[in-house]
Amino acid sequence: MSITPLAAVPSAHRTAPGFRGRIGRDARSGHYAVPHRYRLHLSTACPDGLRLAIGHHLLGLHGSCPVTFLPAVPDCPGGGHAALRPLYEASAHHYTGPALAPVLSDDWSGRIVSTHAPEILRDLDRFPGDGRPSLYPRGTESEIEAVERLCAEGIQEAAQRAGRADADPAERAAALDLLLDTLGRLERYLAGEEYLVDGRLTAGDLELWVSLVQLDTVHRYHLDASAVHRIAGHPALWAHARRLAAHPAFGTHLDLDGIARRHHGHCQGLEAAGAAVQILDWTRHASR
Structure with missing residues (x-):
């Protein structure tokens, strides 16, 4: 697609999430792309959750990065999901905010890697896979x-x-x-x-x-x-x-x-x- 007329559109400013860890390409990053270590928690009723569910499916990550699907409507007073509360409390001392989705968690540590959906999708695209297409092909x-x-x-x-x-x-x-x-x-x-x-x-x-x-x-x-x-x-x-x-x-x-x-x-x-x-x-x- 010719992006010349699109590139003039200024960057969107989305609400900054609480956790923005990244999955790197090797062990030096702390979080590296290895099968059976990470888990997605999302609701497909949410736009960010729907994007991640589709991307996860396209990348064929069902066996290497499981997904926990959450209810459409958060079940905690003030918003958030009760199922995510332990992850938030393990990841931030005395955390009192809402336990919001989506979340990419690390099953090895029981903590949150990221709640920032655009970066999560890009990191999932780094997972190893034989012959699968990339959502972010090099050069695009x-x-x-x-x-x-x-x-x-x-x-x-x-x-x-x-x-x-x-x-x-x-x-x-x-x-x-x-x-x-x-x-x-x-x-x-x-x-x-x-x-x-x-x-x-x-x-x-x-x-x-x-x-x-x-x-x-x-x-x-x-x-x-x-x-x-x-x-x-x-x-x-x-x-x-x-x-x-x-x-x-x-x-x-x-x-x-x-x-x-x-x-x-x-x-x-x-x-x-x-x-x-x-x-x-x-x-x-x-x-x-």
């Missing part, structure tokens, strides 16, 4: 990062601002314009290409797919029907989403009921007319 890193920034700011954040009931109408309109411009740029590219980067399935496609899932299953509930119809008017983009939904690594991890329960548990906004305008029938297209 900057292009994939540009796609990730574009999705974070031009789709996820723009859609959230466009649907804020307490925002100024001009601010909502500007956010919707940014969202539609972003979708239009991706539409023009995907009209002639099967994948976003280097002609193959990479983390860029994974990022876009999860962003489109959130757009259709969460954000559209806070947009008016006209806006959702305009969002839906990108046939190549949504055809790309349908194709990936039919891929076992994507469709098998799509928990629509869990996403809905998580959304209703967290959302403080008002539902708009767009709620009735579903863009994709995800259940029909998802592989099971």
Whole structure:
């Protein structure tokens, strides 16, 4: 994908997590990529958890890095998962914050390696494997990062601002314009290409797919029907989403009921007319 127009998008600023250990390529890193040492803890109702579940599946790490799937809605007062509390308490003295997912833990020490999803996915990509494809092929890193920034700011954040009931109408309109411009740029590219980067399935496609899932299953509930119809008017983009939904690594991890329960548990906004305008029938297209 030509990233020249995308590279101008500034970096997204996500909330800094509490643990950001990295898995290196050898023993000198402290945490090195060895089978049967690490474990993922995630909820596929969460966008970060869904990204990691798909990436883990694509990388074929089922036997070497097990996954513990968590409930869609956190079960601790104030947020967090009770099952993760021992890991947090072992990793930070007198820890009193919420035990949030996703988590990559070290079974050898019983402690947390990282809670930072983008770095976890990159580190999983370092695990040894014979003949498996890489989610971050050498030489494509900057292009994939540009796609990730574009999705974070031009789709996820723009859609959230466009649907804020307490925002100024001009601010909502500007956010919707940014969202539609972003979708239009991706539409023009995907009209002639099967994948976003280097002609193959990479983390860029994974990022876009999860962003489109959130757009259709969460954000559209806070947009008016006209806006959702305009969002839906990108046939190549949504055809790309349908194709990936039919891929076992994507469709098998799509928990629509869990996403809905998580959304209703967290959302403080008002539902708009767009709620009735579903863009994709995800259940029909998802592989099971």
